[in-house]
Amino acid sequence: MTSQQPVSVNTVHPELAEIPGAMITSYAAKALAVLRIAAGFLFLWAFLDKTFGLHYSTPSAKAWIHGGSPTEGFLKGVAVGPFQSAFHSIAGNPVTDWLFMLGLLGIGTAMIAGVAVRIAAASGVLMVAFMWLATYPLAQHTSAGAATSSTNPFVDEHVMDALVLIVLVLTYAGTTWGLGRMWARLPFVARHRWAL
Numbered sequence: 001m002t003s004q005q006p007v008s009v010n011t012v013h014p015e016l017a018e019i020p021g022a023m024i025t026s027y028a029a030k031a032l033a034v035l036r037i038a039a040g041f042l043f044l045w046a047f048l049d050k051t052f053g054l055h056y057s058t059p060s061a062k063a064w065i066h067g068g069s070p071t072e073g074f075l076k077g078v079a080v081g082p083f084q085s086a087f088h089s090i091a092g093n094p095v096t097d098w099l100f101m102l103g104l105l106g107i108g109t110a111m112i113a114g115v116a117v118r119i120a121a122a123s124g125v126l127m128v129a130f131m132w133l134a135t136y137p138l139a140q141h142t143s144a145g146a147a148t149s150s151t152n153p154f155v156d157e158h159v160m161d162a163l164v165l166i167v168l169v170l171t172y173a174g175t176t177w178g179l180g181r182m183w184a185r186l187p188f189v190a191r192h193r194w195a196l
Contacts, residue, residue, distance in 0.1 A: 024171065033114075033177040036168050039161070040111025043124065047104035064101065071096050074134065079143055081136030103127050111168070114178015118196045121165040128165075132158035172196075 024032075049056050050070040053063025062068035075091030078084045090096045103123055110120035135158070137150040150156070167173075174180025180196070189195045
């Protein structure tokens with residue numbers, strides 16, 4: 001019986017040597033970059049549609065640039081969950097509108113560019129958590145007794161969006177097809193790793 005020498009993972013898969021301490025292939029890094037850009041576009045598109053009324057979820061007459069409120073329709077329509085009165089009270093408030101829209105723009109732009117991915121992802125998780133609370137998929141019926149549109153009380157699109165954002169942070173997805181490596185070399189970011 002002959003003994004075999006252990007084969008280095010980096011010898012079999014030289015692309016793994018590109019990322020110190022990580023076990024990820026170059027194909028996986030590219031797939032994560034596509035996921036990051038798509039996630040960013042999800043937020044950026046919502047910003048563009050609500051700002052200009054591109055006739056997808058927002059008609060032109062209700063566009064933000066025409067005086068419409070990007071939060072009023074959604075938050076006034078909250079009919080489930082323990083926070084419906086809180087959501088109704090902030091619906092259409094200019095501060096709420098500005099924070100929401102700046103969040104969409106900042107998260108989308110940062111994710112697409114691959115910079116400040118940790119900050120963008122944390123902000124995105126917070127935003128989708130509030131949206132989860134507003135849709136409250138645990139409820140089967142609205143406060144008026146009508147059936148909700150919830151199809152799964154545990155995992156919905158908001159939970160999936162949050163998980164995607166967390167995975168993107170944990171895998172340094174901004175470094176492939178993004179400006180993440182350059183961003184990480186900035187003196188402020190190098191001193192404050194939370195700003196990655």
